[in-house]
Amino acid sequence: MxxxxxxxxxxxxLVVSCQAYEGEPLHGPQFMSAVARSAVLGGAAGVRINGPADVEAVRAAVSVPMIGLWKDGDGDVYITPTLLHALAVARAGADIVAVDATSRPRPDGQGLAETIAGVHQAGALVMADVSTAEEGLAAAELGADCVSTTLSGYASASPPPDGPDLELVAVLAGSLDVPVFAEGRIGTPGQAARAIELGAHAVVIGGAITRPADITRRFAQGLEKARP
Structure with a gap:
C-alpha cells in the first residue's frame, strides 16, 4: 500500500483504537484481533493497535490501514518511547507508527528527527502524537507524515479536560500540509463529525467504542443516580 x-x-x-491493558479480560492478540475485525465490520476505515504482538495478529486479521504504537515504561514518554520500539512496531506490520512527538526528552536520547528517519527506512509512515500546535508544526518540519492530537491534555501536571481539544484540531488543520488526525476524549458521533468539519483528515476513537468495562460503568453509575 x-x-x-x-x-x-x-x-x-473513523479509526478505532483497539487496546486493552494487562489484567483486563480483552488483553491479548486473540481478543484484539477480534475487536479489530468487529470495528471493521462496523465501518472503521482503520485501526490503531498497541504492541508488536497485537499489531502482528491484527495485521493478519484485517486489511484496513493500521496505526501501530507500543506503550511501554512508566516515564513521561511512553507511546513508542524509543527508536527500537518504533522499528519493532513497523516490522510487525503497521502502516503508520505513532510516536510521542512532544517536547519531552525521549528515553533513548534520540531526537524525534532520528526516530522519524529510522521508521521511514523501515518502510513505514510516522504519526506524531502531540499536545500543542507548536509540537505539531515542529514534527511536520522534521518529516512526520501526519500529526495527531492524541496527547493534548496529557503532557502536563494538570488533569485533562472532559471533552476533545477541537480547537487544536482546527489550528493544526489550518496550519499543516500533512494530514491531521483528531484523537483524545472524543465520545460522541457529533464530536467526531465536528472534528472532520474543522479539517481533521480522520478521527481516532478508542474508549468510547472498545472499552466495555468503562462503557458499562457509565451506564451503571447513571442508573445508580436515578434510583430512589
Missing part, C-alpha cells in the same frame, strides 16, 4: 493509498483510505473516516 502506497503512502497516498493509506491516507486516501483513511480520509474522512
Amino acid at each position: 502506497t503512502d497516498g493509498e493509506v491516507f486516501g483510505l483513511l480520509r474522512g473516516g
Whole structure:
C-alpha cells in the first residue's frame, strides 16, 4: 500500500483504537484481533493497535490501514518511547507508527528527527502524537507524515479536560500540509463529525467504542443516580 493509498483510505473516516491493558479480560492478540475485525465490520476505515504482538495478529486479521504504537515504561514518554520500539512496531506490520512527538526528552536520547528517519527506512509512515500546535508544526518540519492530537491534555501536571481539544484540531488543520488526525476524549458521533468539519483528515476513537468495562460503568453509575 502506497503512502497516498493509506491516507486516501483513511480520509474522512473513523479509526478505532483497539487496546486493552494487562489484567483486563480483552488483553491479548486473540481478543484484539477480534475487536479489530468487529470495528471493521462496523465501518472503521482503520485501526490503531498497541504492541508488536497485537499489531502482528491484527495485521493478519484485517486489511484496513493500521496505526501501530507500543506503550511501554512508566516515564513521561511512553507511546513508542524509543527508536527500537518504533522499528519493532513497523516490522510487525503497521502502516503508520505513532510516536510521542512532544517536547519531552525521549528515553533513548534520540531526537524525534532520528526516530522519524529510522521508521521511514523501515518502510513505514510516522504519526506524531502531540499536545500543542507548536509540537505539531515542529514534527511536520522534521518529516512526520501526519500529526495527531492524541496527547493534548496529557503532557502536563494538570488533569485533562472532559471533552476533545477541537480547537487544536482546527489550528493544526489550518496550519499543516500533512494530514491531521483528531484523537483524545472524543465520545460522541457529533464530536467526531465536528472534528472532520474543522479539517481533521480522520478521527481516532478508542474508549468510547472498545472499552466495555468503562462503557458499562457509565451506564451503571447513571442508573445508580436515578434510583430512589
